[in-house]
Amino acid sequence: MIIENFMPSTGESSVRDKLVAGLRSNPKTLPSMFFYDHRGSELFEQITRLEEYYPPRIEIPLLASTARKLAPDLKGCDIVELGSGDCSKISVFLDEVPKDVRATMAYYPVDVCKEAIEKSACNLNVKYPEMEIHGITADFLEHMEMIPGDRKRFFCFFGSTIGNLTKAKAMEFMENLGEVMNINDRLILGMDMVKDIDIIERAYNDDKGITAEFNKNILNVTNNNLGTDFDPDDFEHVAFFNREYSRIEMHLRAKKDLEIMIPVLNERVFIRKDEMIHTENSHKYTEDDIEELAAAAGLDVENVFTDERKWFSLVRMVKR
Template sequence: MIIEDFMPKVGESSIREEMIACLRTNPKTLPSMFFYDHHGSELFEMITNLEEYYPPKVEIPLLRSTAQKLKQELKDCDLVELGSGDCSKISVFLDEIPEEIRQTIVYYPVDVCKQAIEKSACNLQDTYPEMNIHGITADFLEHIEKIPAKRRRFFCFFGSTIGNLTEVQAMKFMTDLGKVMNNNDRLLLGVDMVKDIDIIEKAYNDSQGITAEFNKNILKVVNDHIETDFYPEEFEHVAFFNKKHSRIEMHLKAKKDLEVTSPFLKDQIVFKKDETIHTENSHKYTVDGINKMANAAGLSVESIFNDDKKWFSLVEMVKQ
């Protein structure tokens, strides 16, 4: 097992500067990466088990059935998972691949968090001792060229993570990925599809209020880093489907006029009543949108695998 680290060392001052800059923009924003402190990660794990939160419920069975159909494509290839996290999705996928094929695979988990790579790589090595693992700590938006190209590669980008990128970011990512892919390299891309708006909005406005707590927790993370005096209860969780941009947007809306202070700021951060902080996007896709991304990458759509309701898709693309 090998782990390479390509992430630049980011100090606390850089994190503070980013938070302050985002809160100074108009409209105010906070990057969704700041959701995931320890408590935020626990809350997200709870969200994935909620009745209303459909994505894992449709994606996991789809991963199993798709792996069975694509298993021969994985023989003698490098399996690259972008944004691998805890590697739970790839485990579902690999369980369906015969051992004689797994032993021909080199698995490359790619994630910004070195600890996540180390932990998941160890767990996977225990589960699949016949498979070679080569972890890469990197930001796939910035360091895609760092991924080795020794053999044919099969890229995986699960969980509709691409939906969290802006439209510009997603198209640039696809373009950059297409440039580094070689002929016969493949991409299996997970995308959440456009569906009944009520179903989508309920997934981000659960009846137990866990998603609201998850959204508000980002203010506690900001307090920890720049010593602000945000009070989460002074903000309302707002999540709605933006038809124009085909995405769920999550915001935190000020319930009253507010002034937030920090020792790292000369002036207060001022909020008018109903002013929001934009915390996350989750884009939903159509077949036309999928084809647009494939065209940007110079890839051909080989297959689109769907669940029975066509709520979620795994899209197989190939470089020719």
């Protein structure tokens, strides 16, 4: 088992710059990649088990059935999971791959959270001792070139994580991924499809308030990196579906006027009551969007695996 770390340390200038730029912007933003410190990763694991949060309930059976169909193609492949988080989804996938095939494979989890990579790599090393595990702590939007490409690769981007990107960023990501993919490399892309808006909004406004705590935790991450004095209790969680952009938006709305000090810059940020900090988008897709994303990467769509209601899709694409 090998783990490589390409992420800057807490408080390094590149991290600070991203956070400060978001707080200086109008409207204010905080990059969603900063949700996933150790506590944020724990909270997201809890979210995936919530009754209201439908994607895992659909995606997990799809992963199992898709893996059974793809297993013959995986011999001698490297599996590269972008935004891997915990090992739950890839475990479902690998459980359906015969042991003799797994013995020819290597798994590369790629995630910004070092603790999540270490935990999942250790768990998978125990569960699948026959398979090589090579963890990479990195931002896949910036460090794609760090992923080895000596063998045929199956890139996995589960959970509709691509939906967290703006449309422009998603297209840029697909273009960059297409450039680093070799001929006959494949991508399995998870996509949350457009459906009844009430169902979508409930998924991001759970009764237990776990999504709200997850959203507010980004302020703790900001404090740890900038030395700021954000109090998460000064904000309320807001999540709604934006019809124009076909996406859920998550925000933090200030309950009162606030003056936040950024000690590393000797600078203050003023936030008015009811002003919102935009923390995340989660785009929902149509069949036309699938073709558009594939075209941006120069990939061909081979299969679309979906449930009977077509709420969620796993799309297999290939580089020709």
